[in-house]
Structures are given as structure tokens and as C-alpha cells.
Amino acid sequence: MTRLLPSALALAWVLCALAVYAWQYLDYFNTVLRILGVG
Amino acid sequence: MALAVLLAQAAACVGFGAILLKALRIDCADRLNHFCLAFAAGFGVLGWGLFFLGIAGFFQPMALGLVLAVGVTGLPLLKSPQSTATPPLKWNTISWVLLALLALVLALDVFEALPPPTDADSLAYHFAAPRQFIQAGRIEFILRPLDGAIPYLVQMTYVPVLALGGEQAMTLWTMLSGWMAIMTLFALARPYLGANGSLAVALLTASLPITIYAAGTGQIEIRMALFAMVSCWAVGQALSAGTLRHIVLAGIGAGFYAGAKYLGLLFVAGLGLTVLLHRRWLTFSCVFALAVIVAGGQWYAWNAVHTGDPVFPMLFPLLGRSDLGLWTLEQDAFFKSGLMEADRPIARTLVNLLLYPFWVTLNAPEATEGRQVGLGPYGWVMTPFILYGLWLVRHRIRRGPILVYGTSCIVFFVLWFVTGSSQRVRHLLPMAPLLILCMAVLVRQVGLRHPALRPILYFALGACLTFQLAITGLFGVKYVRYAFAGQSDQQYLEANLTVYAPVPWINANLGADDKLFIGERQLFYYLTVPYLFMSPHTQSAVDLRGRIDRWQDLHRQLIATGLTHVLLRGETPFSSAWGDLIASSCLMPMHEFQALQIGSRTLSARSAETVLRLYQVQPVCPGTG
Numbered sequence: 246m247t248r249l250l251p252s253a254l255a256l257a258w259v260l261c262a263l264a265v266y267a268w269q270y271l272d273y274f275n276t277v278l279r280i281l282g283v284g
Numbered sequence: 285m286a287l288a289v290l291l292a293q294a295a296a297c298v299g300f301g302a303i304l305l306k307a308l309r310i311d312c313a314d315r316l317n318h319f320c321l322a323f324a325a326g327f328g329v330l331g332w333g334l335f336f337l338g339i340a341g342f343f344q345p346m347a348l349g350l351v352l353a354v355g356v357t358g359l360p361l362l363k364s365p366q367s368t369a370t371p372p373l374k375w376n377t378i379s380w381v382l383l384a385l386l387a388l389v390l391a392l393d394v395f396e397a398l399p400p401p402t403d404a405d406s407l408a409y410h411f412a413a414p415r416q417f418i419q420a421g422r423i424e425f426i427l428r429p430l431d432g433a434i435p436y437l438v439q440m441t442y443v444p445v446l447a448l449g450g451e452q453a454m455t456l457w458t459m460l461s462g463w464m465a466i467m468t469l470f471a472l473a474r475p476y477l478g479a480n481g482s483l484a485v486a487l488l489t490a491s492l493p494i495t496i497y498a499a500g501t502g503q504i505e506i507r508m509a510l511f512a513m514v515s516c517w518a519v520g521q522a523l524s525a526g527t528l529r530h531i532v533l534a535g536i537g538a539g540f541y542a543g544a545k546y547l548g549l550l551f552v553a554g555l556g557l558t559v560l561l562h563r564r565w566l567t568f569s570c571v572f573a574l575a576v577i578v579a580g581g582q583w584y585a586w587n588a589v590h591t592g593d594p595v596f597p598m599l600f601p602l603l604g605r606s607d608l609g610l611w612t613l614e615q616d617a618f619f620k621s622g623l624m625e626a627d628r629p630i631a632r633t634l635v636n637l638l639l640y641p642f643w644v645t646l647n648a649p650e651a652t653e654g655r656q657v658g659l660g661p662y663g664w665v666m667t668p669f670i671l672y673g674l675w676l677v678r679h680r681i682r683r684g685p686i687l688v689y690g691t692s693c694i695v696f697f698v699l700w701f702v703t704g705s706s707q708r709v710r711h712l713l714p715m716a717p718l719l720i721l722c723m724a725v726l727v728r729q730v731g732l733r734h735p736a737l738r739p740i741l742y743f744a745l746g747a748c749l750t751f752q753l754a755i756t757g758l759f760g761v762k763y764v765r766y767a768f769a770g771q772s773d774q775q776y777l778e779a780n781l782t783v784y785a786p787v788p789w790i791n792a793n794l795g796a797d798d799k800l801f802i803g804e805r806q807l808f809y810y811l812t813v814p815y816l817f818m819s820p821h822t823q824s825a826v827d828l829r830g831r832i833d834r835w836q837d838l839h840r841q842l843i844a845t846g847l848t849h850v851l852l853r854g855e856t857p858f859s860s861a862w863g864d865l866i867a868s869s870c871l872m873p874m875h876e877f878q879a880l881q882i883g884s885r886t887l888s889a890r891s892a893e894t895v896l897r898l899y900q901v902q903p904v905c906p907g908t909g
Binding site for chain 1: 647664747
């Protein structure tokens with residue numbers, strides 16, 4: 246369990262950091278979806 | 285023809301660089317590294333030499349062709365007898381995937397180079413100034429702060445391609461020189477990161493928002509990265525081997541950087557600091573400074589001759605001449621308190637210095653342009669791993685290239701922030717390749733120490749690349765459409781360049797004896813008639829600061845400046861005097877244009893329609909006598 250902790254923490258950080266970053270670009274994603282015809 | 289000129293100029297750059305490296309007896313063990321450094325150095329040599337050709341009035345096709353021919357003669361020197369073949373890289377499936385993605389990004393660059401240019405800064409001066417110089421047959425002094433009286437070393441390299449191969453050759457040249465920056469980074473990264481790591485770093489840098497925004501345009505930052513890389517590499521070699529010839533190359537590279545942009549002076553200071561790390565610091569720093577002055581001092585001398593201020597307008601109150609007409613002490617004070625302050629939205633405190641990279645990545649103030657033209661997610665996502673990697677190597681940091689790369693980046697950034705430069709993120713692009721290399725080297729250390737973390741690090745890298753590649757693809761859609769839609773250049777420009785619509789009419793109906801007062805700087809490159817930039821910040825001949833109440837005074841200034849026509853967008857600007865001027869028939873309406881105002885080069889949804897009106901200035905009108 247203890248050996249898994251660093252990996253779990255690292256993964257949690259990466260996911261959170263990506264989510265925080267991606268949040269501000271929602272309008273870009275919407276544009277991509279519109280271009281692809283699914284938005 | 286465009287392609288032939290492009291290849292000739294590329295060969296000339298490599299040739300000039302080969303001559304310089306041979307003269308300095310610098311030979312990289314790695315052939316790809318040697319080739320890239322030769323291109324980077326030769327690119328600077330070409331820009332440096334063309335200054336002297338330009339002020340002597342030899343910007344004619346014959347002379348420019350001769351310069352390229354001289355450069356090409358240096359090519360045989362590239363194959364140095366000491367060079368060994370590039371060590372074979374360990375390629376695997378991941379390598380091929382990364383290479384394919386890199387090829388995709390580069391292919392989009394080709395599409396971007398095909399249509400006519402639409403980037404505002406490029407059209408206002410990066411491309412407009414070389415075009416003006418070619419038409420004049422010589423370099424002319426442009427008395428305008430920020431985008432007129434500036435160092436032009438990189439833009440000088442646009443002159444031969446534009447003069448000999450036309451606009452297409454010039455846009456292809458920006459593409460190629462941007463590619464060379466990525467290739468140089470790949471070459472420098474291989475000793476530290478291997479094949480996959482180097483490809484990943486190259487792909488990360490090629491798809492950074494700041495890179496895709498600027499690389500395919502006339503903007504110079506990605507090309508300045510060539511100078512940053514060659515000079516930092518050279519200092520690294522000098523610190524390791526104690527060789528003076530590498531210091532000369534470093535000084536020349538840093539001088540080229542300073543000759544390309546005022547911010548290069550901060551780079552010189554940052555790199556100069558690392559030169560002091562050697563025990564022969566006094567000799568090294570003197571030689572370094574001398575090389576910097578020789579390689580980059582000419583544009584500062586050019587400014588000093590014309591304005592008194594070598595870094596116009598930074599020292600204008602102290603050194604500036606009082607007889608410049610368009611620029612006065614009062615105008616200088618207005619410019620610095622207005623425009624420059626607006627370009628620095630983040631207060632210059634120690635806390636903000638540390639927070640800046642995160643701030644502009646996660647919640648960028650509008651003026652920094654960090655949201656659209658930012659640093660990408662890699663640095664933010666990898667922050668804890670980078671810091672941990674730094675902790676891991678704290679006892680093993682040696683005086684070598686990586687230390688120089690990192691120190692130069694940090695010192696440049698600190699100086700850039702504290703000296704009150706414009707806080708636009710894209711101004712950091714010349715240092716971005718080296719910064720990403722340093723970050724990747726530190727993250728790799730974490731992966732080496734803790735193999736269990738490697739899948740997570742790969743996942744984070746993959747996610748960052750996915751995001752950046754998606755943005756790159758979105759950015760490229762417009763150019764791919766142009767290639768296949770069969771649009772004419774005029775149609776493309778009307779759809780993609782802010783308020784382009786009046787340009788064809790103005791070019792057809794106004795002549796060389798007219799002078800247009802125009803606030804649309806993005807149109808300068810396409811105008812074939814004389815013009816003056818209508819901005820309250822960049823000229824004082826016509827007072828646009830809203831202080832003139834009487835339209836008669838305004839009319840007098842327009843006439844005294846030789847302006848014959850005025851182009852206005854939307855509502856009457858600046859002051860009520862302009863409205864009075866129109867109402868009193870001193871400005872006669874000539875033509876009205878419906879045009880598009882482009883909010884984003886990437887997202888067409890942000891465009892809006894607007895109206896522009898062209899007025900003719902009447903020499904005599906009621907009330908002026």
C-alpha cells in the first residue's frame with residue numbers, strides 16, 4: 246500500500262492539473278466538436 | 285522560383301555558418317549538431333551582413349543574389365574531417381509514432397506557408413519593413429517606437445527571399461527557419477534524452493501555442509531561439525573545455541539575439557552571467573562583450589544616429605534629439621505612461637515573479653495573451669516532478685550546457701519581468717526550447733530514480749501532447765481549407781485579415797502623391813500608397829490624444845503633415861474635433877467599405893462585421909482661412 250502511494254499521488258496530481266488546465270479551454274473544445282459536426 | 289530561392293538561402297545560411305565555425309575551429313563531434321549550429325550561426329551572419337548592404341543602398345536583386353552565392357560557396361567547409369557520423373539512435377515504435385506526429389505538425393506548417401500572410405504584427409512591420417527597404421533599394425529609418433525604430437537582424441533575412449523569390453518564398457522561409465529551430469533543439473537534446481525523449485521535446489516545442497502562433501508568421505521569436513541555442517551551447521562548451529573560441533561563438537550568437545530584438549540585451553546579460561562561472565571570467569567576459577557588440581551593435585548605432593537614443597525610445601528623455609518632429613519629449617512621456625503600462629498588467633513583485641508562469645497558464649490576464657498564445661500545459665503539469673528532479677540532481681550539477689541552458693532561461697525571465705518589458709508570453713518563446721529541454725531532463729531523472737512513476741510521466745506527457753496537437757490541428761484547419769477550396773488570395777484576405785476590404789480600392793484609386801492616415805497597422809504590408817500610422821502612441825504630428833478641441837487646429841496638423849486621405853473605422857475616434865472636421869466638410873467622404881473584423885486567427889466565430897469610411901482631406905475648408 247505504502248509503495249503505491251507515490252504513484253497514486255502522482256496520478257492524482259496529473260489528473261487534477263490537466264483538468265484545471267483544460268477547464269479554461271472549453272470553448273476551444275466546443276469549436277472542435279462543431280468542426281467535427283458533433284457539437 | 286520561390287522554392288529555388290528558398291533552398292539557395294537555406295544553403296547560404298549553412299555555408300555562412302560553416303565558414304564561421306571553420307574560422308573559429310569549432311567542430312561538433314555530432315554531424316547533425318554541427319549542421320544545425322552552422323545553420324543557426326549562418327542565419328545570423330546573413331542578417332548581420334545584409335545590414336551593411338542595406339545601408340549602402342545595395343538592396344537590388346543582383347547584389348542580394350551575390351550574397352547568397354557567397355554563402356553557398358561555404359558549403360564544402362561543412363564536411364569537417366573531424367566530424368563523425370551521427371551515432372545511431374535507438375528507434376522503436378514510439379519513435380516512429382512521435383516522428384509521424386512531428387511530420388504532421390510540419391505538414392501543417394507547409395499549408396500555413398501557402399496563403400498570403402494575415403498575422404497583424406507581420407504585416408505591420410516584420411514583412412512590411414523588408415518590403416519597404418526593397419522598394420527603396422536601401423534600409424530606411426522608420427521613426428516609430430516598438431515596430432519601426434527597432435533591431436531588424438532577423439527581418440533582414442526576409443529581404444533576399446522576398447526580393448528574389450516573392451512573397452511565397454518569404455512565407456516558406458519563415459516555415460523553414462522555424463523548422464530549423466525545432467531540429468536544432470532535437471540535435472541538442474539527444475545526448476541527454478535519447479531518440480524518443482528528444483523527439484518528444486521537439487514535438488512539444490513545435491506544438492506549443494506560442495510556437496504555432498508565431499512560427500509560420502514573420503514574427504521572429506522562434507528564429508531567435510536559434511541564436512539562444514547556439515550561444516548557450518557554445519558557453520556550455522567553453523565552461524567545460526575552457527576554450528576561448530567557443531566564447532567568441534557565444535558572443536556572436538548573443539549579439540545576433542540582441543541585433544534581432546531589444547530583449548536580446550537581457551539575454552546577453554543572462555548569458556554573460558554564466559560566462560562569469562569560469563575561472564578565466566575576466567578574459568572570457570571581455571571577449572564575449574566584444575563579440576556581442578560586433579555581432580549586434582549595428583542596429584543600436586543606427587538608432588543612435590537617427591534619434592540620439594540607441595534603444596529608442598527607452599532612453600529618449602536622456603539621449604534623444606529634440607528635432608524629430610514625429611517624436612517629442614511630451615509624446616515620449618505619453619507613450620510610456622499609456623501604452624507600455626497597459627502591456628504590464630501584472631504588478632512587478634517577487635510573489636508575482638514566481639507566480640507568473642502559472643498565472644499566464646491558468647488564468648492569463650488579457651494583455652499577456654497567455655490564454656490563446658501561451659506556454660502549453662507541460663510545465664504546469666510537470667511542476668512537482670521538475671522540482672523533485674532538481675532535488676535529485678542537486679549534488680551532480682556540473683558546469684556544462686544544461687546548467688547554462690537553465691541559468692540563462694531563469695536569468696532572462698527574471699530580468700524580463702523586473703525590467704518592465706511587455707508581459708506578453710510569446711516574448712519568452714526564444715528561451716522556450718531550452719527551458720523545455722531542461723524540464724524534460726529533470727523529469728527524466730525522476731523516471732530513472734522511480735521506475736514505478738514512468739507510466740504516469742508518459743501519460744502526462746501524452747496528455748500534454750494530445751492537447752497541443754489538437755490545438756495545432758484546429759489552428760491549421762483554415763490553411764488546409766485554403767489549399768483545397770480554390771479561394772482567390774483576395775477572398776482569403778477579406779475573410780481572414782481584419783478590415784482588409786478597403787485595400788484593393790485604395791491601391792487602385794490613390795497614388796504615390798497621396799498620403800493616407802490609417803490606424804489599421806495590419807494593412808501596411810498590402811498598401812502600395814504612402815501612409816502614416818494613425819495612433820496616439822506612435823506619432824505626435826497629428827495630436828490624437830483628445831486634447832484638441834478646435835477642428836481648425838486638427839485640420840492644420842493634417843495639412844502640415846502632408847496627409848491627403850483618412851481611413852476611419854466605426855464611430856469617429858479620438859475627440860469631438862474629428863466629428864466637427866467631418867461636419868464642416870474638411871474631410872469629404874470618398875468611399876464606404878463593409879469589412880470583417882477578425883477576433884481570432886483560429887476561431888472564425890469571433891469575427892464581426894464593421895464599416896470603414898475613407899475621407900479626402902480638403903486643403904482649404906470653411907473656417908480655416
